Amino acid sequence: MRSEILTATSRDTQSTPQPIVQIEHLQKHYQMGDTIVRALEDISFTMLTGEFWSIMGPSGSGKSTLLNLLGCLDQPTDGLYRLGGIDVSEMDDDELSEIRNERIGFIFQSFNLIQQLTVLENIEVPLFYMGWDPTDSRDRAQELAEKVGLGDRAGHRPRELSGGQQQRVAIARAMANDPLILLADEPTGNLDSKTEAEILAMLQELNEQGKTVIVVTHELKVAEIANWNLSMRDGLIDAVRGPEDSDRSRWQG
Amino acid sequence: MSASRYWRTVRLGLKSLALHKLRSGLTVLGIVFGVCSVIAMLSIGEGASWEAQEQIKALGSTNIIVDSVQPPENQSASAERSRVVDYGLRYKDAERIQETIPEVSVVIPVRQIEKDLWHLQRRSRGVVKGTLPYYFGLGRFELQEGRYLTDTDVETHANVGVLGSAAARDLFPFENPIGKLIRVGTDPFRVVGVLREKAAASAKDTGSEIIEETGYDFYIPLPTAQDWFGELIVKVSSGSRDMERVELHRLQIQIEGDHENLEAAVDRTASALRTMLERHHPDVDYRITVPLELLRSARATKRIFNIVLGSIAGISLLVGGIGIMNIMLASVTERTREIGVRRALGAKRKHVISQFLIETVVLSVGGGLLGIVLGIIIPQLVTAFSDMKTIITPFSLILSFGISGLVGVLFGIYPAWRAANMDPIEALRHE
Ligand SMILES: Nc1ncnc2c1ncn2[C@@H]1O[C@H](COP(=O)(O)OP(=O)(O)OP(=O)(O)O)[C@@H](O)[C@H]1O
Numbered sequence: 001m002r003s004e005i006l007t008a009t010s011r012d013t014q015s016t017p018q019p020i021v022q023i024e025h026l027q028k029h030y031q032m033g034d035t036i037v038r039a040l041e042d043i044s045f046t047m048l049t050g051e052f053w054s055i056m057g058p059s060g061s062g063k064s065t066l067l068n069l070l071g072c073l074d075q076p077t078d079g080l081y082r083l084g085g086i087d088v089s090e091m092d093d094d095e096l097s098e099i100r101n102e103r104i105g106f107i108f109q110s111f112n113l114i115q116q117l118t119v120l121e122n123i124e125v126p127l128f129y130m131g132w133d134p135t136d137s138r139d140r141a142q143e144l145a146e147k148v149g150l151g152d153r154a155g156h157r158p159r160e161l162s163g164g165q166q167q168r169v170a171i172a173r174a175m176a177n178d179p180l181i182l183l184a185d186e187p188t189g190n191l192d193s194k195t196e197a198e199i200l201a202m203l204q205e206l207n208e209q210g211k212t213v214i215v216v217t218h219e220l221k222v223a224e225i226a227n228w229n230l231s232m233r234d235g236l237i238d239a240v241r242g243p244e245d246s247d248r249s250r251w252q253g
Numbered sequence: 254m255s256a257s258r259y260w261r262t263v264r265l266g267l268k269s270l271a272l273h274k275l276r277s278g279l280t281v282l283g284i285v286f287g288v289c290s291v292i293a294m295l296s297i298g299e300g301a302s303w304e305a306q307e308q309i310k311a312l313g314s315t316n317i318i319v320d321s322v323q324p325p326e327n328q329s330a331s332a333e334r335s336r337v338v339d340y341g342l343r344y345k346d347a348e349r350i351q352e353t354i355p356e357v358s359v360v361i362p363v364r365q366i367e368k369d370l371w372h373l374q375r376r377s378r379g380v381v382k383g384t385l386p387y388y389f390g391l392g393r394f395e396l397q398e399g400r401y402l403t404d405t406d407v408e409t410h411a412n413v414g415v416l417g418s419a420a421a422r423d424l425f426p427f428e429n430p431i432g433k434l435i436r437v438g439t440d441p442f443r444v445v446g447v448l449r450e451k452a453a454a455s456a457k458d459t460g461s462e463i464i465e466e467t468g469y470d471f472y473i474p475l476p477t478a479q480d481w482f483g484e485l486i487v488k489v490s491s492g493s494r495d496m497e498r499v500e501l502h503r504l505q506i507q508i509e510g511d512h513e514n515l516e517a518a519v520d521r522t523a524s525a526l527r528t529m530l531e532r533h534h535p536d537v538d539y540r541i542t543v544p545l546e547l548l549r550s551a552r553a554t555k556r557i558f559n560i561v562l563g564s565i566a567g568i569s570l571l572v573g574g575i576g577i578m579n580i581m582l583a584s585v586t587e588r589t590r591e592i593g594v595r596r597a598l599g600a601k602r603k604h605v606i607s608q609f610l611i612e613t614v615v616l617s618v619g620g621g622l623l624g625i626v627l628g629i630i631i632p633q634l635v636t637a638f639s640d641m642k643t644i645i646t647p648f649s650l651i652l653s654f655g656i657s658g659l660v661g662v663l664f665g666i667y668p669a670w671r672a673a674n675m676d677p678i679e680a681l682r683h684e
């Protein structure tokens with residue numbers, strides 16, 4: 001178990017960026033009675049390891065839908081999605097669960113910690129489903145709690161923590177499986193601006209350590225931190241802005 | 254899943270239940286009372302039927318007992334001031350039975366006279382029974398001291414007798430009764446033996462109204478009884494003097510046969526006996542008691558009792574189970590977010606299923622254990638306060654524990670299935 005995590009860590013520190021999220025003509029339609037809601041029309045792009053992406057756009061433009069697909073919580077209606085080189089667009093429920101468990105870290109707007117569990121136990125949840133040994137997982141959770149500055153709150157319940165502290169626990173939990181991509185849907189939507197800055201700094205730090213981060217947001221502050229920005233409108237890519245030297249052929253609207 | 258994962262899931266279940274302690278506690282009560290009542294009722298039933306069976310066995314299952322009873326038309330006859338009622342079994346009946354029914358080994362006649370027993374100034378209630386030495390060979394008696402009646406006593410019409418334990422206590426509180434003279438009315442008898450008290454000596458609760466050993470019996474040789482007390486018995490009741498002429502009060506019929514055929518032999522003898530007595534006693538001044546038949550009907554009663562108890566217990570556990578299912582469904586709805594989060598973090602459907610199933614089983618088995626504790630305590634209290642016998646069988650413990658586990662699984666399946674089949678995205682959005 002431990003050795004797998006060590007190799008997983010080494011994949012973040014590879015010097016040349018590799019394609020990690022490859023999407024081609026992705027579509028997501030919802031059948032609502034007689035009408036079809038085209039939440040995603042036709043989306044194609046590639047993200048590389050170590051990038052920090054922000055996804056912006058007006059309400060209802062399909063940001064959350066896209067993020068749920070990237071997080072393997074849902075299946076596309078059509079199109080291709082390759083995560084870390086594996087095609088996940090045809091997988092069944094159990095296989096998707098395994099992919100989420102091993103390759104994806106989620107951070108939610110409303111923290112979503114489990115109320116009856118302590119800080120450490122919350123961080124351990126993904127490790128439990130990975131089948132980790134209890135002592136190893138306890139050690140790893142303690143280590144992560146300390147990294148997010150909550151080593152002294154290890155035994156506390158979520159409702160004894162502030163919103164910012166809860167979100168830090170959620171970040172620790174998202175990092176427990178050392179994911180390929182870290183997904184966050186409006187992670188600072190429920191926080192004041194001071195705490196927001198703290199959380200953003202933490203995401204930035206993780207990105208600097210090599211983690212690929214994708215954040216859906218309405219905040220320009222987040223977009224400023226991200227080195228790539230994807231704007232959406234009506235289920236389509238409106239614009240992609242990257243660093244000056246970037247290769248624009250990696251996306252099409 | 255490994256044992257340690259099960260254990261961690263059980264602990265998780267306990268934590269989740271602890272989130273709503275009162276609610277979990279109230280839910281569990283249904284199972285607690287169900288299990289507790291199963292064990293308590295079964296133990297009371299078991300105790301009662303054990304007592305009944307012991308009492309019947311004490312009569313001897315290879316015996317048939319025929320008692321003389323006053324026929325009903327004589328009882329309701331006009332209130333004459335004084336009359337002689339003549340009824341009951343005859344010496345001739347004893348002979349006839351012995352000679353004509355093949356599987357009868359011994360017929361033991363008993364004459365019975367109720368007379369007070371005296372020793373110096375001490376008096377005891379007494380039932381004088383004239384009988385033959387065989388009577389003691391039925392294995393129902395134990396000697397405290399001295400000896401039983403012998404054939405010589407019978408041949409010589411000896412004035413000797415064997416005293417019941419209660420009468421011995423009344424008459425001889427401080428001395429050994431053996432060899433002492435006691436008076437029956439005015440007639441002197443020598444005590445040659447004293448019986449030991451037996452635990453299940455009385456048959457009063459079996460509903461069979463058999464004249465039985467009460468501890469106030471005084472057994473004397475049958476010929477001696479005829480010599481001294483004749484055949485006329487004077488009964489004084491509510492001012493009128495009734496005279497009864499009864500030759501024999503009881504015939505105790507012993508049946509022989511090897512072990513497997515014994516039951517059939519008893520049945521054959523009983524029916525032969527009924528036919529014979531019907532012919533010679535058209536007044537029906539007798540009553541036949543077949544302990545084996547009583548034993549059978551006691552067992553049949555017990556079976557019915559168990560079925561009724563089982564149904565009551567089943568219904569109460571069903572109600573408890575529905576209560577548990579109800580709460581688990583509410584819990585699943587309340588924890589929709591948690592389910593969504595777990596699914597997002599990698600829980601498969603089967604993980605969610607086992608989490609909620611184990612939680613339900615923890616609830617119901619917890620209730621079951623509590624019910625077992627109460628179910629063991631309550632019969633003890635019943636015994637302590639009402640001297641009703643109770644027997645807790647390991648079977649009833651295993652049964653009720655098993656059922657409580659089964660209730661958990663059965664009523665946990667649907668809520669767990671509901672939890673596992675939620676759409677993760679919907680679940681995460683749930684308010
Ligand atoms: N389960 C669903 N069933 C039907 N329609 C859906 C479903 N989920 C999303 N939609 C529709 O898809 C479109 C995109 O929704 P989405 O949640 O992705 O928007 P969003 O960009 O995240 O908006 P917001 O900024 O308000 O969160 C909307 O029109 C929405 O109504």
Ligand SMILES: [Mg+2]
Nearest residue numbers: 063064065185
């Ligand atoms: Mg959204």
